[in-house]
Amino acid sequence: MSDSVSMMPEHPPVTDWVNDFDHTDPRWTENPFPIWDELRGECPVVHTKRFLGCYLPTTYQAVKEIAYDTEHFSSRRVIVRDVRPEVQRNAAPPITSDPPYHKPAKQLLLPPFTPDAMTKLEPRVRAICNELIDEFIADGQCDAAARYTKHVPVRAIAHMLGIPEKDGDLFVKWIHMILELSIKNEGMLVQAVQEMSAYFAGHIEHRKTHPTDDLISTLMKAKDKDGNPLEDSQVLGSLRLLLIAGIDTTWSAIGSSLWHLANTPADRDRLIAEPELMPSAIEEFLRAYSPVTMAREVMKETTISGCPVKPGNMVLLSFPAANRDPAMFPDADKVVIDRKENRHAAFGLGIHRCVGSNLARMEMTVAIEEWLKRIPDFKLDPAGKVTWSEGTVRGPRQLPVLFGKKS
Amino acid sequence: MSGKLKIRVDQDKCQGHARCKSLAPELFELDEFGNAHEVGDGSVPAGLEDKAWLAQTNCPEIAIEVTEE
Numbered sequence: 001m002s003d004s005v006s007m008m009p010e011h012p013p014v015t016d017w018v019n020d021f022d023h024t025d026p027r028w029t030e031n032p033f034p035i036w037d038e039l040r041g042e043c044p045v046v047h048t049k050r051f052l053g054c055y056l057p058t059t060y061q062a063v064k065e066i067a068y069d070t071e072h073f074s075s076r077r078v079i080v081r082d083v084r085p086e087v088q089r090n091a092a093p094p095i096t097s098d099p100p101y102h103k104p105a106k107q108l109l110l111p112p113f114t115p116d117a118m119t120k121l122e123p124r125v126r127a128i129c130n131e132l133i134d135e136f137i138a139d140g141q142c143d144a145a146a147r148y149t150k151h152v153p154v155r156a157i158a159h160m161l162g163i164p165e166k167d168g169d170l171f172v173k174w175i176h177m178i179l180e181l182s183i184k185n186e187g188m189l190v191q192a193v194q195e196m197s198a199y200f201a202g203h204i205e206h207r208k209t210h211p212t213d214d215l216i217s218t219l220m221k222a223k224d225k226d227g228n229p230l231e232d233s234q235v236l237g238s239l240r241l242l243l244i245a246g247i248d249t250t251w252s253a254i255g256s257s258l259w260h261l262a263n264t265p266a267d268r269d270r271l272i273a274e275p276e277l278m279p280s281a282i283e284e285f286l287r288a289y290s291p292v293t294m295a296r297e298v299m300k301e302t303t304i305s306g307c308p309v310k311p312g313n314m315v316l317l318s319f320p321a322a323n324r325d326p327a328m329f330p331d332a333d334k335v336v337i338d339r340k341e342n343r344h345a346a347f348g349l350g351i352h353r354c355v356g357s358n359l360a361r362m363e364m365t366v367a368i369e370e371w372l373k374r375i376p377d378f379k380l381d382p383a384g385k386v387t388w389s390e391g392t393v394r395g396p397r398q399l400p401v402l403f404g405k406k407s
Numbered sequence: 408m409s410g411k412l413k414i415r416v417d418q419d420k421c422q423g424h425a426r427c428k429s430l431a432p433e434l435f436e437l438d439e440f441g442n443a444h445e446v447g448d449g450s451v452p453a454g455l456e457d458k459a460w461l462a463q464t465n466c467p468e469i470a471i472e473v474t475e476e
Contacts, residue, residue, distance in 0.1 A: 110440040115425055279429060283465075341464045349467055353422040358441065 011050065011184075021048045021056055023080070023293070023316060024183055029390045033333065036321040044305035051080050053313040055298070056321070060329075060345065062305040063322035066296060066315055067349040073296035073315060074098050075352060079392055080295045080314045081183045085190075090233040092241035095352060102351055108222045108230075109238060109355045112160070112215055118362040121156065125363055128155045129370035137374060140406035141381060145399035149255040150247075152367045156359065157246035161239070162214025163203055170199070175248050179392045193240065200239045204232075215242065242356075249291050250360045252395020253346075254367045256289035257282075259396050260335060261368070262380045267337050272376055275369075281337035282364050287344035288335045290320040291395050294348065319345045320394065378403035410476045412451035412459050416443045420470035427466060431458035443470075 014025045017035055022028065028035055039046050040058040047055050057063045066073050075098055076087045094105035111117070132151050136142040154168035174192040182189035200216070207217055219235045261268040271281055296315040303309060323344045326332040347354035354360070380386065384400025401407075414434060416427070423441040427434070433455055435443045451459045451473075463471045 107440060110423065114437060114439070114441040115428060116437075283426075340461070343465060343467045343469075345467055347424060347467075350422060353424060357423075358425060 018042045018046055019048070020050065021046060022050050023056075024390055029388050029394070032320070032394070033324060036318070036324055037333075040321070040325065043307065045307035045309065047313070051082060051314060052084060054080050054316055055304075055309060055313055056316045056318060057304060058318070058321055058325075059305060059327065060322040060325040061327070062307075063317060063319060063345065064349050065304050066317055067345075067352070069302070070099055070102075070351065072298065072300045072302040072309070074299045075102075075296060077297045077314065078295050079179070079183070080316050081186070081189075083186050084314075085186055090231065090237040092237050092244065093234055094238075094355075095241055095245065096237075099351070104225055105234065105238070106351075106355065108219065109242070112218060113355055113358055115358045115362075118358045121160065121359075122362055122366060124159055125152065125156050125366045126370060128152055129367050130374075133370065133374050137404075140404045141400070141402045143384070143398055144258055144401050145251070145255050145396045148371070149258060149367065149396070149399070150251045152254060152363055153247045153250035153360075156250075156363055157243060160215050160246075160359075161242060162212050162216050167199075171243055171247055175244055178244060179248055180390050183391050196240050196243065197236050200236055204235065215239075245354070246356055246359065248389065248393040248395070249354075249356075250363050252291035252389065252393050253286060253289070253360060253364050255396040255399055256291065256394075257285040257364060257368055258371065258401075259380075259386065259399055260285060260289065261372075262378055262399075262401055264335070265379075267335065268372070268376075271337065271368075272372055277338055278365060278369065280339060280342070282361060282368070283342045283344060284335055284337050284339050285364070286346035286361075287323045287329065287339075287342055289395075290323050290344070290346040291393050292346070292348075292354075293318045293320055293392055293394070294352070295392075319348060375403045377407050379407050411453075412456050413474050413476055414445045414449045414451060414459050414463070415472045415474075416445055417470045417472065418442070418444075420468045422468050422470075424467050427462035427471060430465060431455065431462040434459055434462065 011022050014020055014022050017038055044059045044062040045055050045057050057066055075096055078096055094102045097105050132148050136147050155165040158165040174196050177188040177192035203216055211217055219238055222230050271277055294317040296317055298309055298311045298313045301310050324332045347357040378401045381400035381402045386396055387398040389395055389397050421442045427443050428437050434446055436446055437443055459473050463473045
C-alpha cells in the first residue's frame with residue numbers, strides 16, 4: 001500500500017494542529033494519540049479549513065452528541081475528502097442513509113450478522129487462519145499484515161457473500177482506492193465504484209439462473225416494507241458496503257492487536273496463561289486501537305459541547321479519539337487487557353452501530369487465538385518497518401515479525 | 408440487606424452491540440436483529456448480580472437499567 005501513497009498530491013505539513021488539523025499528515029498516520037491529547041486539551045471540537053472545512057470532535061462526549069444527532073448531521077457523506085463528490089442515492093446503504101431510510105435498509109442486513117450466525121461461521125474462519133499460518137510458519141518470520149491479518153477478513157466476507165476468496169487482491173485494491181487514495185484523488189473513487197459495481201452485477205446476474213445460499217442471494221430476495229423487491233441500486237450499494245466495511249477495518253483491528261502483543265510480551269504471556277481474558281482483551285484492543293473514523297456532514301447550525309458548528313462543513317467523527325478520552329476511560333492511554341468497564345465506541349454509537357461488529361469480534365478472537373496457539377513467541381523484526389494506513393481506517397499495513405528460532 | 412436486582416433493556420436505546428449478551432448470557436437474549444432483551448421479567452437470579460452490573464457498565468448506549476427491588 002505504501003507504494004501508492006507517494007503518488008498522492010501532498011498537503012502542506014501541519015504547523016498548527018488546533019486550527020489546521022489534517023488526518024492525512026504523516027505524523028497523524030504514524031502516531032495520532034499525542035495529537036488527539038493536545039487537541040482535546042484545547043477544545044472539545046476543533047476546526048480546519050482543509051477538506052473544504054471540517055470539524056473534529058475530540059472528546060467522547062462531543063463524538064457521542066454528534067453520533068446521536070441525525071437532525072443536524074447527515075451520513076450522506078461518510079468520508080472526509082479534499083472534494084465533496086456529488087451525493088449518490090443508494091451509495092452504500094445503510095451507512096450512507098439518514099432516517100427514515102436508514103432503518104429498513106439496516107434491518108435487512110442485521111439477521112445475517114447476529115452472534116449466533118457468527119458462531120456458525122467460526123469453524124471456517126478458524127480453518128482460514130490455520131491455512132494462512134501453514135504458509136509461513138516454517139520461515140520463522142513474516143509480514144503479518146500482508147500474509148495473515150489482511151486475508152482473514154477478506155476470505156471470511158468472501159465466504160459470506162458467496163464470491164471467490166481468490167478475488168481478494170481485487171477487493172483490497174478497490175478498498176485502498178476508496179478509503180485512502182480517493183481522499184486526494186476523486187477519480188479513484190469513481191473508478192473503484194464502477195469496477196465493484198460491474199463485479200457484483202456479474203454475480204447477481206449469475207444467481208438469477210443459479211440461486212445460492214449466500215448474502216448476495218439474501219439481498220436479491222429481500223423485500224421492502226411494501227413487499228417489493230429492492231431496487232438494483234440498493235442491492236449493489238449494500239454489497240459495496242459489506243465488502244468495503246468488512247475488510248480494511250478488521251484487517252486493521254487484528255493487525256493492531258498483534259502489533260501490541262508483539263510489543264508487549266507481558267500482555268502476550270498473560271493472555272496465553274489466562275485465555276479467559278480474551279473477551280476483555282479484545283474489547284480493550286478495540287478501544288485503544290479503534291480502526292474506524294467515520295464522518296458526517298453538517299446540515300444545520302447547532303452547538304456541540306458548547307462549540308458552534310456550521311453547515312457546509314464536514315465532521316471527522318473520530319471514535320478512536322473518543323476512546324482515548326481520559327474523562328471517559330481511566331488510564332485511557334494504557335492498554336489494560338482486563339479492563340472491567342469499557343463502554344468504548346469502536347463500532348460507533350447510535351443508529352449507525354456497525355452491522356458487522358459481531359463478525360469483527362469473532363474474526364479478531366479467532367485470529368489472535370490461533371496465532372497465539374501456533375506462534376506464542378514473536379516480536380517485531382528490528383530490521384523491518386511497521387507502516388500504518390492513512391485516513392479513514394487505521395491499522396498496520398506492514399507488520400514484519402520474527403518468531404520461533406528467530407525471535 | 409440489599410434487595411433483588413431487576414434489569415430492563417430500553418428498546419429505544421439498544422443498538423445491538425451485544426456486549427450484555429457476551430458478558431451475561433444468562434440475563435439477556437437477542438432477537439433476530441441482534442437487539443438485546445432481558446430474559447423473562449428481568450429478575451436477576453441470586454449469584455448473577457455482578458454480571459448484571461457488568462453488563463450495565465459496559466453497554467455503549469447506556470440502554471440497560473438495573474434497579475433494586
